[in-house]
Amino acid sequence: MNFYKSLDSDTKPIIIALGFVIMILIVGTIYTLSTQGTAPLLRPSYVLQQLQVGSFLGIVAAGMMMVILLGHIDLSVPWTLTAAAMMATTVGGPMAIPTGIAVGLAVGLFNGLGVAYLRVPSMIFTLGVDQVMRGLMVAHTGGYAPDTDATPLMRFLAAEKIAGVPVAIFVWIAVSLVIALILQRTGFGRSVYATGNREAAAYLSGIRTKRVIIGSFMLSGACAGIAGVLLAGYSSQAYQGMGNPYLLPAIAAVVLGGTRILGGRGRYLGTVVGVILIVLLNSVLSIMQMPEAGRQIIYGSVIIGMLLVYGRNQAVTS
DSSP states (O other): OHHHHHSOTTTHHHHHHHHHHHHHHHHHHHHHHHHTSOOGGGOHHHHHHHHHHHHHHHHHHHHHHHHHTTTOOOTTHHHHHHHHHHHHHHHOGGGHHHHHHHHHHHHHHHHHHHHHTSOOOHHHHHHHHHHHHHHHHHHHHTTSOOSOOOOHHHHHHHHOEETTEEHHHHHHHHHHHHHHHHHHHSHHHHHHHHHHHOHHHHHHTTOOHHHHHHHHHHHHHHHHHHHHHHHHHHHTSOOTTTTGGGHHHHHHHHHHTTOOTTSSOOOHHHHHHHHHHHHHHHHHHHHTTOOHHHHHHHHHHHHHHHHHHHHHHHHHHO
């Protein structure tokens, strides 16, 4: 107990999330042993499979964290991801992956400009952009799944393995290293935290807050684009609404990892732990045959609960 009290406020949520990960593993193992006589959660092959699927969520959550650290939200992720996947498979060839990432960067740039310069609340602006992207993709495909396939490189990055480890996990690790280095080792990262803590004070101290906001939204869009490219490779094609299942879990993973929903505080390690927690929770709920509606209720309840906690803390400290 004394050890826990000695931890700083950014580390405590990570420890709590790790505790939940262990608890989920124990509960899931006991359940599967009692009902199936096996413990798949303890098999390395099963864990790697879950991490492979979780890598797509992890990449989306990495970008989402950049925006949440500013006290904003990016609700355009579902159709940014879908548009990136569809355009990548449409272009094909060597330019497929750059095209998908470019789509994400372009949407992120548009989101950032709208939030930074037009001062439209990010929740409203990005939700509108999400619907615009949906309309554009419906017009592009005629309302059907595009008659195009993922390139061999996209399939390799998403579905193949190196020394028994899925390549998608290595992609997630690479994205994680980039985001962690940006947040901890660059002036831009420090500016993100300062802007999230108090944008007006950051601006008066000389930080170009508008550029910080635009840059963070572009990183969020780029991560959504990378996830879209990988998902298209994993499924061998793009399809309508493929990004919809990733919005709430990405937000939940970031919040569960200790990132303050009002901005200015959080560690990327916490987001990684939050993703693992969500992946394991989803796996156990699947084993227990929990309906999709129940999973969404759980994700939403977690977000609401953490919002209440953070909101109360903000009221006390302000």
